[in-house]
Amino acid sequence: xxxxxxxxxxxxxxxxxxxxxxxxxxxxxxxxxxxxxxxxxxxxxxxxxxxxxxxxxxxxxxxxxxxxxxxxxxxxxxxxxxxxxxxxxxxxxxxxxxxxxxxxxxxxxxxxxxxxxxxxxxxxxxxxxxxxxxxxxxxxxxxxxxxxxxxxxxxxxxxxxxxxxxxxxxxxxxxxxxxxxxxxxxxxxxxxxxxxxxxxxxxxxxxxxxxxxxxxxxxxxxxxxxxxxxxxxxxxxxxxxxxxxxxxxxxxxxxxxxxxxxxxxxxxxxxxxxxxxxxxxxxxxxxxxxxxxxxxxxxxxxxxxxxxxxxxxxxxxxxxxxxxxxxxxxxxxxxxxxxxxxxxxxxxxxxxxxxxxxxxxxxxxxxxxxxxxxxxxxxxxxxxxxxxxxxxxxxxxxxxxxxxxxxxxxxxxxxxxxxxxxxxxxxxxxxxxxxxxxxxxxxxxxxxxxxxxxxxxxxxxxxxxxxxxxxxxxxxxxxxxxxxxxxxxxxxxxxxxxxxxxxxxxxxxxxxxxxxxxxxxxxxxxxxxxxxxxxxxxxxxxxxxxxxxxxxxxxxxxxxxxxxxxxxxxxxxxxxxxxxxxxxxxxxxxxxxxxxxx
Numbered sequence: 263x264x265x266x267x268x269x270x271x272x273x274x275x276x277x278x279x280x281x282x283x284x285x286x287x288x289x290x291x292x293x294x295x296x297x298x299x300x301x302x303x304x305x306x307x308x309x310x311x312x313x314x315x316x317x318x319x320x321x322x323x324x325x326x327x328x329x330x331x332x333x334x335x336x337x338x339x340x341x342x343x344x345x346x347x348x349x350x351x352x353x354x355x356x357x358x359x360x361x362x363x364x365x366x367x368x369x370x371x372x373x374x375x376x377x378x379x380x381x382x383x384x385x386x387x388x389x390x391x392x393x394x395x396x397x398x399x400x401x402x403x404x405x406x407x408x409x410x411x412x413x414x415x416x417x418x419x420x421x422x423x424x425x426x427x428x429x430x431x432x433x434x435x436x437x438x439x440x441x442x443x444x445x446x447x448x449x450x451x452x453x454x455x456x457x458x459x460x461x462x463x464x465x466x467x468x469x470x471x472x473x474x475x476x477x478x479x480x481x482x483x484x485x486x487x488x489x490x491x492x493x494x495x496x497x498x499x500x501x502x503x504x505x506x507x508x509x510x511x512x513x514x515x516x517x518x519x520x521x522x523x524x525x526x527x528x529x530x531x532x533x534x535x536x537x538x539x540x541x542x543x544x545x546x547x548x549x550x551x552x553x554x555x556x557x558x559x560x561x562x563x564x565x566x567x568x569x570x571x572x573x574x575x576x577x578x579x580x581x582x583x584x585x586x587x588x589x590x591x592x593x594x595x596x597x598x599x600x601x602x603x604x605x606x607x608x609x610x611x612x613x614x615x616x617x618x619x620x621x622x623x624x625x626x627x628x629x630x631x632x633x634x635x636x637x638x639x640x641x642x643x644x645x646x647x648x649x650x651x652x653x654x655x656x657x658x659x660x661x662x663x664x665x666x667x668x669x670x671x672x673x674x675x676x677x678x679x680x681x682x683x684x685x686x687x688x689x690x691x692x693x694x695x696x697x698x699x700x701x702x703x704x705x706x707x708x709x710x711x712x713x714x715x716x717x718x719x720x721x722x723x724x725x726x727x728x729x730x731x732x733x734x735x736x737x738x739x740x741x742x743x744x745x746x747x748x749x750x751x752x753x754x755x756x757x758x759x760x761x762x763x764x765x766x767x768x769x770x771x772x773x774x775x776x777x778x779x780x781x782x783x784x785x786x787x788x789x790x791x792x793x794x795x796x797x798x799x800x801x802x803x804x805x806x807x808x809x810x811x812x813x814x815x816x817x818x819x820x821x822x823x824x825x826x827x828x829x830x831x832x833x834x835x836x837x838x839x840x841x842x843x844x845x846x847x848x849x850x851x852x853x854x855x856x857x858x859x860x
Contacts, residue, residue, distance in 0.1 A: 267659030269643025349598030374845030380535025383844030394563030402556030411526025472550025
């Protein structure tokens with residue numbers, strides 16, 4: 263029996279127990295682990311059984327030996343301009359060992375993220391440092407607010423923590439978790455900032471703020487109250503498509519309660535995403551939710567927070583959101599699929615096509631591997647040694663080899679082979695690097711945990727060293743809409759005027775992770791918008807278009823449509839915009855139209 267952890271890119275980062283019986287490997291989750299259960303999700307089995315894995319290296323479409331392919335990579339890296347573009351998912355610390363190769367060669371890396379960077383910037387603006395809320399805080403809460411986060415899809419192992427609590431969901435989609443909520447506010451997309459600001463204003467108006475906490479940890483709260491008063495209540499309620507009664511229902515469960523906000527990255531897929539998280543944190547501060555048992559705001563955390571990274575290097579970088587691939591002679595794509603996952607796919611594919619030596623190093627066939635000159639298959643997480651961190655909890659899992667495979671090469675072995683071929687020195691052993699990481703960890707009840715763990719984070723204040731005050735949001739600059747005008751033609755509960763455009767919502771799919779596994783070709787639309795279920799339509803924006811099939815979804819607003827983020831071609835619609843703060847992609851900063859295909 264061997265313990266490891268799931269290497270797939272999701273919140274839960276489940277601990278796994280592997281057992282060999284009669285030559286076969288059997289896997290189950292660890293039911294004693296705080297962030298898991300005995301059941302493992304469908305993604306794991308798709309990863310092992312259904313995915314189209316790359317089994318043989320290729321050069322110019324022809325299968326070759328691994329040695330030949332590595333020789334070709336070494337030659338391709340001998341050029342002046344070379345880039346390493348790595349997928350953003352948190353799969354294991356050894357993924358980053360390839361940084362050491364680029365450091366020796368004088369290459370270029372990327373900065374920014376396709377995921378959560380805008381929200382993280384908003385967290386840092388208020389708190390100074392991003393400390394994850396421990397899972398036990400969720401257990402001890404009285405009210406949980408799930409905000410733009412579809413728990414049953416993105417981290418189902420957190421759902422049991424909600425039992426017995428008052429549940430509020432704020433989401434433009436009536437998700438499975440929203441259907442179980444005591445209150446669901448199905449707000450207009452991209453209005454989460456306004457929801458947070460108005461809730462804070464109402465808290466102040468009814469004297470429900472935590473005065474004693476504010477005076478000690480957030481003394482500028484009166485200025486923040488003045489800031490909230492600059493926002494017009496009636497007009498903004500109409501724009502959000504909620505009523506005073508709706509707000510009262512939420513406030514009833516927030517007043518003088520232990521409250522936890524579980525915030526997803528859907529609220530920050532916009533240029534103004536940092537402001538949204540800063541506003542939600544400011545609401546949390548108004549209620550005095552930081553540093554207390556059973557209270558807080560849970561968002562993506564820094565998995566490497568408090569750790570010294572042996573793979574950190576000082577190299578020039580380019581934006582991961584708007585990468586100019588055409589400026590490089592050699593591009594090494596590691597564990598990602600930029601041809602499909604980056605916004606503005608048409609530009610990305612044209613840019614990749616201009617790269618002389620496009621190298622793909624990963625597990626699965628995808629749109630990027632199809633374009634690559636050199637393809638190197640990787641080991642999966644059951645076939646190598648690694649360490650799994652998480653961006654949703656503090657638990658750390660050593661990942662051990664559960665089975666041997668003749669397919670592929672690990673990140674360390676790949677780096678080591680290229681060091682040898684290129685005559686480079688200075689690479690330590692794999693065991694030494696693993697020990698560098700593990701030696702920094704703490705333990706809690708027999709489990710390894712991050713050194714950033716605190717039972718009640720921010721109990722001594724904010725900032726890197728603690729003792730600093732919380733900084734409230736004090737401005738909001740939004741160029742996408744005129745925030746002073748709320749009379750746009752749109753769909754609302756009271757006025758059934760229909761804008762021909764739709765808000766684009768791009769959540770994760772229950773059947774896929776990023777662009778891996780089962781991928782749909784559907785666009786979900788409310789049946790009242792007049793499209794026939796199953797009909798083929800053209801969805802288009804200012805950026806491009808994609809042909810999809812209609813799937814009815816009564817859980818959507820009439821002014822929105824849903825295309826899962828793994829859908830083939832969805833990013834032909836999305837803009838190559840970088841968030842105002844946080845260097846993050848803004849996938850939902852777009853309105854789209856739909857027309858039937860004759």
